[in-house]
Amino acid sequence: MKKTLLGLSALLTISTAAAQGTITGAGASFPFPLYSKMFSEYKAANVNYQSVGSGSGQKQILERTVDFAGSDNPMTDAQMKDAPGKLLHIPTAIGAVVPAYNLPGVTRALNFDGPTLANIYLGKIKTWGDPAIAKLNPGVTIPPLPITVARRSDGSGTTYVFSDYLSKVSSEWKSEVGTGNSLQWPVGTGAKGNDGVAGVVKSTPGAIGYVELVYAKQNKLAFGAVKNRAGKFIVADNGPASAAALGVVIPNDTRVSLTNSANANAYPIASFTYVIFYQDQKYGNRAEAQGKSLKNMLTWMVTTGQQYNEALDYAKLPANVAAKARTIINSMNYGGKKL
Known part of the structure; x- marks a missing residue:
């Protein structure tokens, strides 16, 4: 009986991890020490962030091969005009x-x-x-x-x-x-x-x-x-x-x-360092749960996650900027349905 319960426990753990899914990001090395700490502390989802440079991160979000990009400079209107959907920016720290x-x-x-x-x-x-x-x-x-x-x-x-x-x-x-x-x-x-x-x-x-x-x-x-x-x-x-x-x-x-x-x-x-993502999360084979998971993570980054900034030599977001970031995050949707 004990062996059966242990087996059931292991299956539940695996199922929970599978349900959480993985959020993928790529881009700036500038915030990588901060993001490494944030994502190790964030328990609601697995987050895989690759430090490959802001330019590569911008390219990958345009190609929709990641859930979000990290960039120390915001993308311009010209850079975003060929994007397959509306891109949003939120700052996460000042460096x-x-x-x-x-x-x-x-x-x-x-x-x-x-x-x-x-x-x-x-x-x-x-x-x-x-x-x-x-x-x-x-x-x-x-x-x-x-x-x-x-x-x-x-x-x-x-x-x-x-x-x-x-x-x-x-x-x-x-x-x-x-x-x-x-x-x-x-x-x-x-x-x-x-x-x-x-x-x-x-x-x-x-x-x-x-x-x-x-x-x-x-x-x-x-x-x-x-x-x-x-x-x-x-x-x-x-x-x-x-x-x-x-x-x-x-x-x-x-x-x-x-x-x-x-x-x-x-x-x-x-400079601010930014996370860039799509307002409408319904694209490709994405499930609504994936968009919701990303929204929850982004909200955490600009609220609870700010506690990790200063110890790693990044400044916290000013209150007015954090408020604007939350407003932007709250505009996310899934095929027009509010997440």
């Missing part, structure tokens, strides 16, 4: 992109400003001994190593955020390179993912690379303060990242840029 570097013997965080970062990535500043860097860091002895520029090789929302900021602070960057997930880089060693860029910086004395804050911290990389619009050098942290959203008009669809904020206490290279 910071930092200039991480490897300079042996330098123990104080360096200062950077937008034009200097742009000129490094334009290939105009080639060594750490350049006067532009020295001027921003009086009293700091910086080894005059050649600069190895590290950047993303894949379609990347982190690249979009960084290049969006550079386009706002450097007219030369804006005209010569511009803003995007994938760029024609003037210089640099390419690597895949935030983890790939962090790896190049960690292993290369003289390297600099732009990575999401948590990747710099996890890899024990030095990262610099960046001068904001108010003229203050700000070190990235949850508070300064959150301040980037203060005073910004958040549209109802939440698609907005937070870089180069006018807030005096804001870190200037900050």
Whole structure:
């Protein structure tokens, strides 16, 4: 009898897991540490998220091969016009992109400003001994190593955020390179993912690379303060990242840029990271239960799931933004029927 009960218990466990199904997502590496934690804590469904870059995530949601995409930049109207259904965006966190570097013997965080970062990535500043860097860091002895520029090789929302900021602070960057997930880089060693860029910086004395804050911290990389619009050098942290959203008009669809904020206490290279999904969940062979499961998970991410943001160096959503996200989620339907 005992053996029979154990067998029945095992069958019930398997049946429950099958009923829950699996929610699949793919995209940005920027929020991957946060999503890994969130999805391990979320018990109502199995969630499989692949960190493949924002560009790949956007492609997969357009092709409907995943339930949701992760992206650090919202898709444009032009990108969405060929989608087979209406796409929605919700932010899940605010993160910071930092200039991480490897300079042996330098123990104080360096200062950077937008034009200097742009000129490094334009290939105009080639060594750490350049006067532009020295001027921003009086009293700091910086080894005059050649600069190895590290950047993303894949379609990347982190690249979009960084290049969006550079386009706002450097007219030369804006005209010569511009803003995007994938760029024609003037210089640099390419690597895949935030983890790939962090790896190049960690292993290369003289390297600099732009990575999401948590990747710099996890890899024990030095990262610099960046001068904001108010003229203050700000070190990235949850508070300064959150301040980037203060005073910004958040549209109802939440698609907005937070870089180069006018807030005096804001870190200037900050961004929402988004989840992208279809409003009408009735497509392909999807059952209504799958759409409902996705809706429940998204609601959890912008409510209960927010408790995991700050410990992993992401800022929580401001209350007004979380409210807009819930409104968007509540507009989901299944063939016109409210989920």
